[in-house]
Amino acid sequence: MIAFLHFPSTVGYAGVAILVGIESAGVPVPGETSLIAAAVLASQGHLSLPLVIVVAASAAIVGDNVGYLIGRRGGRWLLTQPGRWERSRTRLLERGEVFFARHGAKPSSSAAGFLGSASPLPGSQARTGCRGRVSLLERAGRSCLGDVDRSGRILPR
Numbered sequence: 260m261i262a263f264l265h266f267p268s269t270v271g272y273a274g275v276a277i278l279v280g281i282e283s284a285g286v287p288v289p290g291e292t293s294l295i296a297a298a299v300l301a302s303q304g305h306l307s308l309p310l311v312i313v314v315a316a317s318a319a320i321v322g323d324n325v326g327y328l329i330g331r332r333g334g335r336w337l338l339t340q341p342g343r344w345e346r347s348r349t350r351l352l353e354r355g356e357v358f359f360a361r362h363g364a365k366p367s368s369s370a371a372g373f374l375g376s377a378s379p380l381p382g383s384q385a386r387t388g389c390r391g392r393v394s395l396l397e398r399a400g401r402s403c404l405g406d407v408d409r410s411g412r413i414l415p416r
Contacts, residue, residue, distance in 0.1 A: 271306050276318040283322030323402050
């Protein structure tokens with residue numbers, strides 16, 4: 260057996276939690292890849308699959324909401340600063356405002372569930388405060404549903 264598989268199982272759960280949480284907050288790290296690796300380890304009896312799902316879903320929920328709050332507080336400020344690609348960033352914010360005024364909180368859960376991290380628009384736009392009319396509670400609830408759905412879909416059955 261390969262030497263790196265001899266770590267205690269708590270390291271595997273912690274690794275999944277950290278990587279999935281950071282990825283859900285908006286940082287491009289291999290969170291879904293770690294989830295697949297954890298599923299393989301679970302299939303070999305090194306980790307518990309139900310616990311991997313719970314850890315991944317919990318980390319995704321926490322990370323997503325932390326990323327949303329950080330972006331909500333400073334994302335718009337960062338994107339409206341003068342500098343390179345200022346015009347493109349301004350147009351993106353304007354398009355995001357129109358999109359979220361029309362669709363509200365729906366895109367964060369549905370896109371995350373079906374597209375995973377391949378759908379940067381809803382998460383990144385929401386983090387910049389484009390959804391000023393959506394309550395944090397409604398957004399967190401929809402996001403939670405999408406994160407739980409995504410955690411269950413990525414794992415092999």
